[in-house]
Amino acid sequence: MTDLLLLPGDGIGPEVTAQARRVAEALTPDLKIAEGPFGGGSFDAHGSPLTDDTLAAAKAAKAVLMGAVGGPQWASAPRDKRPEAGLLALRAGMGVFANLRPALCFQPLADASSLKREVIEGLDLMIVRELTGGIYFGAPRFIEDLPGGGQRAVDTQVYTTMEIERVARVAFELARGRRNKVTSAEKSNVMDSGLLWRRVVTDLHTRDYADVELEHILADNAAMQIVKNPKQFDVLVTDNLFGDILSDISAQLTGSLGMLPSAALGVAGTPGLYEPIHGSAPDIAGQGVANPLASILSFEMALRWSLGRPAEADRLYAAVGRTLADGARTRDLGGSLTTVQMGDAVLASL
Known part of the structure; x- marks a missing residue:
């Protein structure tokens, strides 16, 4: 084997x-x-x-x-x-x-980031990105010609309760072995998939993980907070698209994309x-x-x-x-x- x-x-x-x-x-x-x-x-x-x-x-x-x-x-x-x-x-x-993307600041690289040393020194952030659902896998997806000229492109964001719950469970379990805090990022203010995401994560927290601190954040605010005060986060769980974006933002905190590993479980x-x-x-x-x-x-x-x-x-x-x-x-x-x-x-x- x-x-x-x-x-x-x-x-x-x-x-x-x-x-x-x-x-x-x-x-x-x-x-x-x-x-x-x-x-x-x-x-x-x-x-x-x-x-x-x-x-x-x-x-x-x-x-x-x-x-x-x-x-x-x-x-x-x-x-x-x-x-x-x-x-x-x-x-x-x-x-x-479940895609685990750690953003760690090695002490010798505390000055390599474009952010100030005091902002990123000691950074230990884990992003848990849902990896096999969402807009990268949703259907229908296509580009079509329009009768009057031009084209229309469609991508579909789809999530089920099961898909959300299983990745959130990974985040909660990880947090229990770290600093016991989970931040869940979505766009529940404008997206139905985000609204379901928030409901499912909240229900799972109430049912099985009440001992873990949970906070919700809108994904655009999460991007701002990551570059403003990244050490406020412990485990950040989010969907496929937002996880792709937010983990790349976090990569720059470490000084280079060449420093960030990942695991998909x-x-x-x-x-x-x-x-x-x-x-x-x-x-x-x-x-x-x-x-x-x-x-x-x-x-x-x-x-x-x-x-x-x-x-x-x-x-x-x-x-x-x-x-x-x-x-x-x-x-x-x-x-x-x-x-x-x-x-x-x-x-x-x-």
Whole structure:
């Protein structure tokens, strides 16, 4: 059985995933690691961004670590064949409905953010994003021609009680092991799906989690509060679209998108999907300058959440902290280390 399936993908994905693999092989040499095609490269080679074999391998592994997918060369591909469609299909196929996106400020990077040090120093925010519902999966969705000229585009935001409740339950359980506070973000003032979201979260809180502090916030206000006073939040739970936006806002608090890992989890006993949130970054792909720390920290999350190795996860997290404390910086952090050199620095810290 494969312990860790690597799906390097496109753009800088193979570059950063290679460094995560080096770390995995050094820290946990007994792990059985395999690799598969995924994304635009898979479309070019096999006619699909997610082949049946790759999906089967993902579902059979203990954990999946992906790089990134997408790029301008696939912009003209049919929508259902684009790399991003493969990513959505992978998330749906694996049933990973809860996306954990931590925004942590490593002490040595407290001055790397565009915000003042006192605003972000000590930041420890966990965003829980619903990942397999909402507007990215809702139907109908289409673009149609209008009789008088022009076109009309339709995307549909759909959520059920079950989808909301299961991701909110993850947020409440996480909060119990942290600072015991959940903030639920939606747009209940203008969206029926937001109104249902607020009702379901409130009912679940009353029924099963009255010991956890719960507050509700409108998603646009949440965006403002994240850049105004991010340390007021502990666990922030929200839908697919708002989670996508708010987690990218939170990424900038840490100094770089290259620092943020993520985990996508399903029901207990099923494999988790782990990925850096920075995307394929085609503008720097192939230059060897991408920051691999988000990929390495995604592996750290895999050790903790899917592979049952918290001690190794703690070692790796501490090693990344030491690496940054020693002054190691890639270009996105204002330094000059290459992707491989940053991988070398983490291995040296280990």
